[in-house]
């Protein structure tokens with residue numbers, strides 16, 4: 001892929017290529033950045049990578065990123081534990097938090113259903129969501145999966161399996177454009193989508 005480069009350079013390019021959304025050209029640019037950057041910057045980059053790997057894991061309650069067993073949201077007693085907002089990934093939590101429109105808890109699915117790719121309910125964190133919803137404290141589940149085919153499939157599936165739990169089920173309103181990811185929606189749009197959420 002990068003013929004003519006020393007093998008260690010090729011190896012670095014190949015490593016960058018494994019990252020989501022990074023093609024060969026970007027990977028080469030990143031490798032040249034590393035080559036030309038000062039030692040302090042490179043040390044800082046490598047230590048940031050290893051620190052994340054060493055210290056960050058998933059919250060045992062909601063699957064959000066956390067440095068402890070419970071994430072900062074789950075361990076905050078001021079949060080409204082009667083509501084759970086379901087998002088696909090940890091960046092969904094960040095996006096909703098930025099709106100300031102929500103004070104409940106979250107559940108991160110760490111994925112979305114995609115029958116074409118063979119991703120079924122057992123591949124995402126559905127069963128632990130059902131266990132959480134089964135507790136008396138939960139009164140509303142807000143489904144904030146993306147407005148993509150996968151996100152909509154997931155929302156529909158969740159509405160079916162959660163129906164018998166008796167909790168109020170809501171979905172963010174269509175303020176978020178079709179095909180859009182929650183994490184990229186602007187703060188105002190997401191805030192309105194939250195306030196205008198519809199009962200499923």
Ligand code: ZN
Pocket residue numbers: 059060061062063064070071072073074075
């Ligand atoms: Zn948590």
